[in-house]
Amino acid sequence: MQNIKVIVLLICITALLTACKDDFFDQVVDVDIPEHTPALAVTCNLSNQDSILLAYVTSSIGVLEQENPETITDAKVELFKNGELFHTLPYIDQGFYGWEIEGLLGNENDTYELRVEKEGFESVNSMQRMPDQIDIISASFEKDGTIDPEGERVDELVIKFKDQKDVANYYKVEVYFEFTIEDITYRQDYYFDSNDPAVNFTNDGIYLPDIIFDGNTYELRLYAYDLFVDEFWENPALIVNLVHLSSDKYFRETSIRAYENSEDNPFAEPAVIFSNIENGYGIFSLEAVGPEYRIPL
Template sequence: MKNITIINIMIIKVIIIKVTTLSFLIALIAGCNPDNFRQVVEVDIPEHESRLVLNARISSLDIGITALVANSLGILDTSAYDIPEDATVRLFRDGELLGNDFSFMPGKLKYFLSLDEPLGTAPGLYRMDASTPGYEPIFAEQRMPVPVPIHSLRVERDGAIDDEGRRADGIEVQFSDPAGEENYYALEFYYEISEVQPGGDTLTYRNPVYASTLDQVVQYGYHYEQVLTDKSFNGSSYTVSLYAYPGALPEGAPNARLVARLYSLSRDAFLYDLSLRQYYDALDNPFAEPVTVHSNVEGGYGIFALSSVAEAGVPLE
């Protein structure tokens, strides 16, 4: 009788263990439901009021000026942008109209203004207006930055080390930063080769040169390869050291030279270019923080930016 009782107790324990194990497995399987690891957060997106958008980036070298005029769309709006063909776009310098109204170019979907001569580096307050039926008019203002001359431009074959420790052609650009103000810069390079034709005419070919740098002061922009501020060298001379990979600069070509352009950017031009690069870097990256592209247009969105340009050249051997 005692043995039967012990056997019954053992059977009950086995049943309890099986039931406990089965319950645990059921709970584990239920807990693995993907919905249990998903959190749905409802976000109220405010209603978007469509406004005009203006995009115009102008340098002191420009003799033809283009401007894009469109409308803004909400974040979830998948409809096409409206690019009006009857907008009125005007550019003023110190209150005086430059040329005539911009004309629409259907092939490029942009507005264009032809000047008699390059815009130039003379200081002045520039204003661009844009208006079209159905939208509130917009405008933006910019002062032409003072150009900063390049003191020296040097090229040394195999004179630099790239970010992987390999030899590269070195490029150095030196300039003096004006003191007592915030200044913003961008660098651009190209090489040109001049050839004299049998008839006596000279043809000049230009090709961009893509340079990189290990200088921590320099950042990568969107339209410009290198952008920087004078926060770390305000009022003093500064040299930007860069490198170009082998083959980027021609060798043995007669009448070849490297040209450096130092852009003095308005603050809005700098912030727009930097934020646009950051926006595209973060695009489709689920771990990146959202980036707001800089805008300076009153009554709407977009950018009106100015830059003045200084150039220097050096022969390529």
């Protein structure tokens, strides 16, 4: 029995001593990672309303290398339209290459290809088709028109549009608050939320696949908190844009969102950020912004 008392005592002492150990739950460990071969990483999101063509070029770097990924300043960046060179994009600054065109990119259904070359790297490319413009049929705003998940009265914005049938479509909604003070018009991003389960939120706003309303007219309901309109402001209005996205743009944005959600989450399946750049990494995408819909306030 004496031995047992000693064992129990030892368990208690061990428990007390070892429980005081620093950083038990989170420690630095060595992992042998293979050497990474750098490749070009390109980001180029273009809209039919763009007059400036902008691409960002950098290179990938091993995960444990202490320095930051370097931007590439002397790459050859070319944009092809329907198989022919449309423009070469010269380097501007901070990894961005760009060119201002006359007018807007426009043109539904045109095919664009982005090619990037840089000595010491494998050349990369990607191809996309410009989506159709989708018009908003109607949009309305109502002060205190609905409630949020906590039951609070909130303002409601309803946007109605017609989806194309038998085609997987992806949308983004942009909402701005516009007003004029002394002949100067101001336009600000205005943040809306939604109870609609079909909505996906990304860093870039509200994204919407047509899974549950394919081919039908859809009313998207959004809500916002306390839109403040000063009595001295002139022509206050909400400006609503419905943006028709290429599928790659949708997958890129939602995968970044999934990646951010899975960061530091051990229970999440590792999220792979969508990439459509051949021989490299990143995204080349197109989107078509429909006509602005103005809701006077």
